[in-house]
Amino acid sequence: MLCPMPNDRYVIHGGAPLRGEVAVSGSKNAALYTLPAALLTAEPVVLRNVPRIADIDELAEICRTVGANVEIDGTTVRMHTPAITSTAPPAELIARLRASFLLMGALLGRAGEASCPPPGGDVIGARPLDVHFVGFKMLGATVEAGGGVWHARGPALCGARIFFDYPSVLGTVNVLFAAVRAEGETVIVNAAPEPEVEMLADMLVSMGASIRGHGTPTITVEGVPVLHGTDFEVIPDRLEAGTYLFAAAATGGDVRVTNAVPGHLDSVIAKLREMGVQVDAGEGVRATVTGPLLPVQVQAVPYPGFATDLHPPVAAALTRAPGMSIVHERVYDNRTLYVNELRKLGARIITAGQIVIIEGGGRLTGSTVRALDIRAGAATVVAALAAEGESTILDIHHLDRGYADLQGQLSALGARIERR
Ligand code: EPU
Secondary structure (H helix, E strand, O other): OOOOOOOOOEEEEEOOOOEEEEOOOEOHHHHHHHHHHHOOOOOOEEEEOOOOOHHHHHHHHHHHHOOOEEEEEOOEEEEEOOOOOOOOOOHHHHOOOHHHHHHHHHHHHHHOEEEEOOOOOOOOOOOOOHHHHHHHHHOOOEEEEEOOEEEEEOOOOEOOEEEOOOOOHHHHHHHHHHHOOOEOEEEEEOOOOOHHHHHHHHHHHHOOOEEEOOOOOEEEEEOOOOOOOEEEEOOEOHHHHHHHHHHHHHHOOEEEEOOOOHHHOHHHHHHHHHOOOEEEEEOEEEEEOOOOOOOOEEEEOOOOOEOHHHHHHHHHHHOOOOEEEEEEEOOOOOOOOHHHHHHHOOOOEEEEOOEEEEEEOOOOEOOEEEOOOHHHHHHHHHHHHHOEEEEEEEOOHHHHOOOOOHHHHHHHOOOEEEEO
């Protein structure tokens, strides 16, 4: 992986259509679930198609602190955790990313206890953890806070029927980790059905877990006493794919994401078609712009609805659609940090609470903007690719956390993008 420097920036000469084919990396979020999953077994685990992004390195470092041997070789990660040597990973590492909190469920499942401070992650709104704790408690664990750290103890977890107030993605994964080795049957009602959660459950099944219903809102787990090693491949990143498809729309281009899974992108494909973009979905997904874009309304909601992570990129694309578009964010309460940055490029875009109103079709011109979180950064890239002239994108370490080779991929599509 490239070594991000704090002052690294992208310089983009926009205004030209993106054209060509690109293959996306393994899913960032799905890959982030596989490392904690590998802690659940004493046998070796091989993970393939893992994206070369900063968050994976951080999470590998955290797993090493609890006893895992982790080797990263390109997109293959080899993990072996013969014994858990600590159930309290260092607070400063946990604070670096959101997925680190999955060590709670993984350590609880493997070692019967875990202590973690609240995790870090993008500042995109209130990100409570109640769903995780309700799940742990229903399985018989005690959960207490003390000294800024959450402590969970459950040496003998028992299956239970658990209702989630909200279908939290990481909450579902964490509770699955605790439930796979609990005694008896666990049913999670209102679980997250995201493809990344479904894949994680597939990985656990490949390790000997008994799970059914994953990929739907009701997941049933029959506890097993022990999990074994596996050799498992991570699914393609639907959010990276969506970003390139909306970049194609924004620039009036023609892009095929060769390994995109159409079934993971129903909401994106439907929205692109509504925007007047021709979409071919079969072998990958191809978006071809054949005329002016049309304005649309988008609601960012849990899967299979339109992903909150693609809200900023679609909003950037909609600045090119003459007329009024509306994006309603219904997952996070601080997802709209990108709006001011797009205004610097000339976009006519405002927020009204969680609603973003875009008067599209005006001219975008190059400027200096900041990538304020991963997806806000993606929105600035999409808009800069569509803007006339030169744009500079600062704080691209956020983009490095989510996109393995943004510059290489966009260059392959004909973009003029340099990293300085
Ligand atoms: N929520 C609760 N209670 C909880 C947990 C969450 O009410 O206990 C609510 C939150 O307030 C929020 C909503 O649920 O409104 C979504 O949170 P969720 O827990 O589902 O999100 P997450 O698991 O923390 C993952 C991804 C995010 C992605 C969301 C939603 C990872 C590491 N992160 O976060 O990805 O936006 O699911 O799909 O998997 C990104 O990739 O840039 C990113 C932020």
